[in-house]
Amino acid sequence: MKCFEFLLPSREKKPRKKGFTMVLDKGLGLKTAKSLMEISGEYIDFLKFGWGTIIVHDKEIIKRKIEMYKSFEITPYTGGTLFEIAYINNKVPEFFKESKEIGFEAIEISDGSTDMTKNEKLNFISEAKEKGFYVLSEVGKKDPEADASITMEKRIELVNAELKAGSDMVIIEAREGGKNIGIYDEKGNAKEEEVDYLLRHVPKEKIIWEAPNKDQQVYFILKLGKETNLGNISTDDITSLETIRRGLRGDTINKIK
Amino acid sequence: MKCFEFLLPSREKKPRKKGFTMVLDKGLGLKTAKSLMEISGEYIDFLKFGWGTIIVHDKEIIKRKIEMYKSFEITPYTGGTLFEIAYINNKVPEFFKESKEIGFEAIEISDGSTDMTKNEKLNFISEAKEKGFYVLSEVGKKDPEADASITMEKRIELVNAELKAGSDMVIIEAREGGKNIGIYDEKGNAKEEEVDYLLRHVPKEKIIWEAPNKDQQVYFILKLGKETNLGNISTDDITSLETIRRGLRGDTINKIK
């Protein structure tokens, strides 16, 4: 039962079909993460272990974090950079194997920091699907210059090809900072025209928009509604995002249908 | 007993009559919050459950958080936006009732996101007082444009009318960000003239200045002394603020009487 439940607007419930929230864990302690899940875990659908962070962590602690997140009906998954590091080291089979062994049922396939060909990426997506993983793939480059060189046409082509190859969801890259990358300008403002163009050519229910900053979250929720899929949410902002979705924060009060 | 107690300058002790610190909780886990209170709870007077955050939280956890904060002699209270959501939904009586039931002895009355009339707001303040609540009211709008349209004369009139209607303290709005709102310009710098003008016409001991950023905290403490009332302090900055007050951080060392 909620506090002031008579004031709570409805929202999709878990397991959600839309309105996903994907959170970025960049190295929380197990007990701290658990304390946070107890209060706000129900608002998280996907939990990304950021980039290669878990490579430097103790395997037993990570296993316990994975289990803990699952106990809150959250799907924990490996950051795309982890897959890319495996790719660079010619260890993709070992990566698939250990991901499964330590409990991951979902993984991310990206090429933000590497030069794999489009076909290679699509094959990895298909392979991951065949191995039984839920697959999130990411479109965009980590380096702003490299990222800027991808035309909108190319971005759309990639999104659709990855979905066809088996991706369950496609993530639009914005990193932890959310500035000067992908659909965001140097100040972190969304480029409306590009977002609209993208929306006309891809199935929006399959897109997770990385939106690390509050203004970006407000932007997408006001534009696309409370059940928009948003990602790279900081662990500090889980509750805030849920209140923005429901019109319970100044920015969206009275503005959510 | 403190560390290096021979270096500790004096400060008001709880229950304080001045030098209040109001902290913004935007969804901390119970155990994490308790761990933080154990080390720095004695420096917090008011703890605001930010905007509508508690509406999305489990009632039992919130009850335990309220109780926990009280055990550290902190007054937890409901964010103003929560009251406004009740107002929009015509549920103010239910809001008063549940606030009391789950343990709140203080509430905030604001109109930052709604168009209630001045008289309506004053009546709610009086009503809350009659019901036995400690009342904090807030002056200012969440939307920068709407906020900018309030003249200084109007702000002063509102502060004084709210105090007369029964507010125990009046909060000067600055949100979580502290930029381009109320007394702060786009860079978050205080507009000295406006602050001075305000100070000449309101009882400063009844004012809590929202000052989420360090430079704002330093500004008010250097201007008004260590026993200034400051609010919207991040949970990360509780100890830092106390050291700024006492001249134990580079910014104010040797500058506090």
Add this chain to the structure above:
Amino acid sequence: MKCFEFLLPSREKKPRKKGFTMVLDKGLGLKTAKSLMEISGEYIDFLKFGWGTIIVHDKEIIKRKIEMYKSFEITPYTGGTLFEIAYINNKVPEFFKESKEIGFEAIEISDGSTDMTKNEKLNFISEAKEKGFYVLSEVGKKDPEADASITMEKRIELVNAELKAGSDMVIIEAREGGKNIGIYDEKGNAKEEEVDYLLRHVPKEKIIWEAPNKDQQVYFILKLGKETNLGNISTDDITSLETIRRGLRGDTINKIK
């Protein structure tokens, strides 16, 4: 054993001789800090209790935090401002005494907020060494204007004199913010020429560069290698820094030898 250990590039192990990470604790709760150390404590060499924070904290809690950090083979130490406050109050002997009593084996000697003479500072460094402390000393002023008035020649002279007087490590000041101070411009970018000039005249293995922002950490690691000594790392960024050092984050992937 690590996760995906076959992807983990090597790094200096504790007790490290180089590649130090110095973290800034500005008032974490004991349990929260312990939870964080359990997952990432092995990547921290020095833990600074920031400025005068511990003066406002309960002695028993601080003793337990010191002990806890030591149990993870981390060297906790007192922030330089704490020493300076003792200096201003003519209580340096009492400061040395209590530091030892509560368990500190390392201390920082700085003059960022005070006008002690060069000789005074050198004498304090020697005295601390004689008392058996591991000594970190800091070069730079907290106030940007005062700091800007120190020429590069002077900075180099100070670093070398302090090492000669007994400092084990010298810290290059950048505060918690890392902007408009020392080697950083207003945007927080390192001034390459000054860094290079400094590097030509001081032993770089004895330097800890304060680098609170991610771009600064990336800058030094790409310039000086993964075993660079970096300081004022936020408790939120411990794991991130370790991944940057090892080429496990987008910013340094494929760029670390």
